Amino acid sequence: MKKLKRKLNSSSGFSMTELLAALLIACMVMMLVGGGVLVAGRVYKEVSRKSDAQTLLATSVSTLTKELVSASNLTVNGDSCSFYSEKRGCMEEIFNDAENGISLRLTETGTGPEAGTVTVMPLVTDKTRTLGLINQISGISLSGQDNKNTSFLLQVKLGEDILEEQEVTVHSISAGNS
DSSP: OHHHHHHHHSSSOOOHHHHHHHHHHHHHHHHHHHHHHHHHHHHHHHHHHHHHHHHHHHHHHHHHHHHHTTEEEEEEETTEEEEEETTTTEEEEEEEETTTEEEEEEEEOSSSTTTTOEEEEESSOTTTSOTTOEEEEEEEEEESGGGOEEEEEEEEEETTEEEEEEEEEEEOOSSOOO
16 A cells, blocks of 8 residues: 555556556546446346337226227127227227227217217327337137127237237126127
8 A cells, every 4th residue: 555655656657568468448437337327228128118018908908898888789700899889979989000900890870970980099008108119909809798799909010010919808797788
């Protein structure tokens, strides 16, 4: 320690070997810190993507359950289904859209001026579909007494990769499923 104090207080400075050794140590520390930052960034991105996929899946399950619980006259056509929504008072179709994921097509019924008006909207908002994640529905089937149980598979994808999936069964409480 005394030797270091003398060296710092002297006017002669450090030797070239001492400077190179200090520079080498500083570079090694910077490489370790830089590598740690890169790994931390990668892990953060993966955790964020997983969290966003789980949020999208949970929101999709919740929203589809709310739509299907009041459904009557359900019909299945491949990976889409149509029904009368007692909650909305119109015909609905749930289908996969390549750009927006699961979407709803609402068709107004009745005899008024809005009758026949079609509105298409995504099942969930853009804020829920982050980082390029898309929700998809498949394997829709009806079962149970009077076909009141609707089963389907929900998936959250990034490109062709499936990040999350869940099988869901919803029991309709409305009258009139056939």
